[in-house]
Amino acid sequence: MNQLKSASQRTPRAGAVSLAIKLVPWLVAFCLPLVVDGNTSGNFAYCLVWAFCAVGLAAMWGYGGILSFGQTAFFGMSGYTYGIVTLNLGESWISSWAGLVVGLLVSVVAAALIGYMIFYGRIKGVFIGIVTLSVTLVLETFMAQTAGPQWAIGAARLNGYNGMGDMPQLTIPWPGGPLTLENASFYYLVLALLFVVYWVTRKMLDGTFGLALVAIRENPQRAEMLGIDIRRHQLLIFVFGCTLGGLSGALYTIWGSYITPSTMGLTSAAMPVIWVATAGRKSIGGAILGTALLVWLSQYLAIYGSQYALILMGAILLIVVLFAPEGLLPFVLKLMRSLATRPQTPRRHGPRDAFEAQKGE
Amino acid sequence: MTTLLETRALTKRFGGAQVINGIDFQVTAGEIRCVIGPNGAGKSTFFKLITGEHRPSEGSVHFLGRDMSHVLPHERIRMGMSIKFQIPGVFPELTVRQHLQLGLHRARDDRPESLDALLQRFMLEQEESVLASNLSHGKKQWLEIAMAVSLGPKLLFLDEPVAGMSVEETHATGELIMRLREAGLTIMVVEHDMTFVKQIASRVSVLHGGRLFADGPLDEILARDDVAEIYLGRKK
Numbered sequence: 001m002n003q004l005k006s007a008s009q010r011t012p013r014a015g016a017v018s019l020a021i022k023l024v025p026w027l028v029a030f031c032l033p034l035v036v037d038g039n040t041s042g043n044f045a046y047c048l049v050w051a052f053c054a055v056g057l058a059a060m061w062g063y064g065g066i067l068s069f070g071q072t073a074f075f076g077m078s079g080y081t082y083g084i085v086t087l088n089l090g091e092s093w094i095s096s097w098a099g100l101v102v103g104l105l106v107s108v109v110a111a112a113l114i115g116y117m118i119f120y121g122r123i124k125g126v127f128i129g130i131v132t133l134s135v136t137l138v139l140e141t142f143m144a145q146t147a148g149p150q151w152a153i154g155a156a157r158l159n160g161y162n163g164m165g166d167m168p169q170l171t172i173p174w175p176g177g178p179l180t181l182e183n184a185s186f187y188y189l190v191l192a193l194l195f196v197v198y199w200v201t202r203k204m205l206d207g208t209f210g211l212a213l214v215a216i217r218e219n220p221q222r223a224e225m226l227g228i229d230i231r232r233h234q235l236l237i238f239v240f241g242c243t244l245g246g247l248s249g250a251l252y253t254i255w256g257s258y259i260t261p262s263t264m265g266l267t268s269a270a271m272p273v274i275w276v277a278t279a280g281r282k283s284i285g286g287a288i289l290g291t292a293l294l295v296w297l298s299q300y301l302a303i304y305g306s307q308y309a310l311i312l313m314g315a316i317l318l319i320v321v322l323f324a325p326e327g328l329l330p331f332v333l334k335l336m337r338s339l340a341t342r343p344q345t346p347r348r349h350g351p352r353d354a355f356e357a358q359k360g361e
Numbered sequence: 362m363t364t365l366l367e368t369r370a371l372t373k374r375f376g377g378a379q380v381i382n383g384i385d386f387q388v389t390a391g392e393i394r395c396v397i398g399p400n401g402a403g404k405s406t407f408f409k410l411i412t413g414e415h416r417p418s419e420g421s422v423h424f425l426g427r428d429m430s431h432v433l434p435h436e437r438i439r440m441g442m443s444i445k446f447q448i449p450g451v452f453p454e455l456t457v458r459q460h461l462q463l464g465l466h467r468a469r470d471d472r473p474e475s476l477d478a479l480l481q482r483f484m485l486e487q488e489e490s491v492l493a494s495n496l497s498h499g500k501k502q503w504l505e506i507a508m509a510v511s512l513g514p515k516l517l518f519l520d521e522p523v524a525g526m527s528v529e530e531t532h533a534t535g536e537l538i539m540r541l542r543e544a545g546l547t548i549m550v551v552e553h554d555m556t557f558v559k560q561i562a563s564r565v566s567v568l569h570g571g572r573l574f575a576d577g578p579l580d581e582i583l584a585r586d587d588v589a590e591i592y593l594g595r596k597k
Contacts, residue, residue: 208466211459215452222450225412227438227467227512 017340021333025289029191038183042255045187047295048194049251050275054291055201055284056244057272062281063205064237065217070114070132071272073139074242075249076264077110078103080143082250083164083259087156093171093178100170100250107246108239115238119231136264143261163260170254190251194288197244201284204240213237245272267310274313278320280327290329363390365516365547366411370420373406380406382571383420388516393538393548395558395579398568399591404551405447407568408520412444413437424516439467443514447521447551449501453494457485457504460493464511474511483507483537499530503537510541517541519550523557535560559583567591 029048033041053071060066081103089095114135118128147160158164170186171178181189204210215223216230224230253259262268272291279290294313301309324331366388373381381403388394398404409415411422413434422429429437438444451460461476480486483503488496493504502522509517522538523531531554538561542548552558558565558579565582567575569591575582582588 208462211455211463211466214455215463218452218454219450221414222446222452224435225438225444225446225450226463226508227435228463229435 014337014340017336021336022285025285026195033184033187041184041187042182043299044296045183045190046252046255047292047299048187048190048288049255050248050272050295051194051288051291052197052244052251053248053272054275054279054287055197056241056248057276058279058281058284058287059201059205059244060237060241061273061276062283062287063210063213063217064234065213066234066238066241067126067129067273068132068238068241069129069269069273070135070242071245071248072264072269073132073136074107074111074245075252075268076136076139076143076259076261077249078107078246079249079253079259079263080158080164081106082253083167084153084156086167087164088154091168091171093173096168096170096254099167100254103250103253104243104246107243107249111239111242111246112235115235115242119234119238133266133269136269137266140261140264143264161261163258165258167253167257169257186255193247193251197247198284198288205284209233209236271313274317276327278316278328280330283327283330283333286327286329286333290327364388365390365425366549367423368411368420369423371407371410371417371422372419373403373410373415374418380571381410381417384568384571384573386566386573386576388547388549390515390547391542391545392563393542393550393561394564394566395562396549396551396566396568397553397555397558398574402568403571404568405520408518408551412442412518438512438514441515442518443509443512443516444518445502445505445509445520445522447524449498449505451493451496451501451504451508454492456490456492457488457496458490460504460508461511464508468511468513474513479507479511482540483510484533499526502526502530502534506534506537510546515547517546517548519548519552521552522550523552523554531557532560 032044036044053075057068057071060068082099085099085102086095089098114132117123118131123131143158144161146158147162149157151158151160156164170181170189172181173179179185205213212223212226212228212233215226216228216233220230249259249263252263275291275294276287278294280286294316298309298313301312320328326334364387366386368384368386371381371384371386372379384407396404396407406415410417413429413432417430424437424440424442427440432440455463457480458476461479465474465476465479474482477486480489483506485500485503485507488500493501496504502524506519506522509519519538523534526534535557538548538550550558550561562579564577565575565579566573567582567588574591575585575588
């Protein structure tokens, strides 16, 4: 946020710390595939795939005050659309990219429709959460009963709880045959997309659009009296955030060539909220880093028994809500900044100063 | 003199209660108009009917000659109305500078007053990067007025601009408002504080029981016994 930025500009040292905190994670992420094997890079890509969803929610919730449980609905819509498009168009690089683009378009249109009903229907606060949760649960219930052969769109069987599978992965045209983006190359694609999304989101939220969103969140009536069209702003950030949820869904489907209705279930719907609340909902970089780490932690724990992973997620959320309500990363950053800006005690003259002071007393 | 704002037979009912009762009212360009009246006179409702927060039950509001019946509040702002609310509605997590940035971004003029000029005019230079939640009450009120002015309005509404201010702050606010008027702004003020009203107003409108009870030059209104009886009472 801007006030944090201006605080960090007070001393050069704090500014350097701030920049390092922003840059180092990206550098580490860039170098990771160089030191691990392809399979592990693929697993890291999986952790990053979910970050889009979290960035979208952080923008909506942290800035606009819109708590949506519907990220997974757009995740699922986009994922299934990718499957339907690519299974029908066959394996070619055009098919895979068309699947991704159409998946995103479906998210945009669906988010615009749902958002229009929410914001122009004057639904506010906690009710937005209830409406969006209902949307995702309805979608899950609907997709769950599509196991029969009659539920097919062209060549794509929806398959109910068995899930839709065997979609082709993303490919790019290459001399000597199309190149499939998998493992390290897929990781770099996701990382590049994530950086673009981070940069665009920060640019948007640090400008007057972001200020207007914060104003609407804090005092909608006053914001309206500044000539701000509240509903339009809320709709825009909602569509933006939900589309990022859709991007996560499409990339997830590409990564595993598989999607099931459970990605839109209650547990899945709660996860983005947990990640963003834990990482810090007012920090876009924090949401990315926090989500990637938490997804990695869940995966790591899942190897030893999945129920523990969820229990731990719940415990982490509880601790954060109690002790660092702003989120874990802003809490750590604040701590580091306060250490960096702490006035330096002149050690050279320390004892003498103390002596002088004593004399003075 | 051109009429900037006009209400025609403006009426508002909430259920069975008639809060505003057929008010015909005009504000001409360049004046400072104070709207006064005892508690429950309907001042706030009248104000909200003009800004578009409430829809009239009957009658109409005209701004710059245009009927405002179907114009949304934020569109009225873009047409040149600007409002400072009674209770400071600043945004706690934004700095003073960010508040003014928001306003200037939506300013109607091509070349709005610069941010630094606004900070100076409203005596907020020292607080530029302070979060609004950390401002004193008086400074919050000034920030509110500064925000309303930053939009470059034609008509500025101030709802109790000096509520909760010290005597010195009230006087300084009065001088600020006089300077805004000298700069060509038309200002409508709803106020309780009669010392303040006497400092700034040229014309005064008295609301009583949802009706426009009296309307005219300050001295004339203050001299009327019936006005004194319903509102000014011992204060006269």
